[in-house]
Amino acid sequence: MTDTTIRRYTSERETREEQSDGEEVVCPECEGNLASDAEHGETVCEECGLVVEEDEIDPGPEWRAFDAAEKDEKSRVGAPTTNMMHDKGLSTNIGWQDKDAYGNSLSSRQREKMQRLRTWNERFRTRDSKERNLKQALGEIDRMASALGLPENVRETASVIYRRALDEDLLPGRSIEGVATSALYAAARQADTPRSLDEIAAVSRVEKDEIARTYRYVVRELGLEIQPADPESYVPRFVSDLDLPEEVERRARDLLATAKRQGVHSGKSPVGLAAAAVYAASLLANEKVTQSAVSEVANISEVTIRNRYHELLEAEEEFSAP
DNA sequence: ATGGTTTTTACTGCGTC
């Protein structure tokens, strides 16, 4: 096991350190804590008062309210914008009800007119090539996310990533679907609800190879920082797929935790580790599950489960009686 | 392209129900 391959799944710790190096969280003068002062748009040191950052943008409202009623009165916010629609939900849509502003039905002549307007409005709205591009990609992301049972926030993140890729002109030479799939894959991992490449590929129209290639490219170009998937994040899904009790989940987590402490997990596939942990945990909990059942839900070979779960149990022993 | 890993595939033997 050389360092080169260890890095593959082990960079978790390293990247953490890099992050804290790059991002200043303490005062450069006296190492004191920083506090942000939104009212003055500054970041100041709590210890020595050094102003580290000034003229920040205050994201809050520009008005002040002194009680709830006044707040209602002054607030003029509409529906939140969402990245899940290609125009962030901000463009005009013509309603489909064929009613006027008072709720009365329209005459047939008016109805025809509205229909024509709707048509043209839709054409203009999505005419721009980028917009059409987005529209298609977001539809695709939505479809795949539903198929994989990924929550809304993942779709949001995926949308943001895709949007950025589009803005950075990463699309030429790559398929929309490929980039959309990669964005979703990245988003799922960032949100700690990772799906394996195989699972993603199963619902995508794009080959696994291309997804992996595009994913790497997008991550590199966008400078996304994505930690290797944590094996523990796969555990709940496997446990519930196998109809195992909560105890198994807990024990599996414990096994993985000690394995991590012993450093056994370096360079191994997180999915394999998780699958092995679930299997080992059900042995400990006297739940009978076959290796093949686990390998089925985890899409991992039985051999890998065997190898891993031996290592897990060994690590556990060494930990409890060193 | 290459070399060093890990994972998968395929096969075999053992014990149990």
Next chain:
DNA sequence: GACGCGGTAAAAACCAT
């Protein structure tokens, strides 16, 4: 005899250089 499990060797896949 089918099934679950363990192990092994060779092939394939993977990743960093």
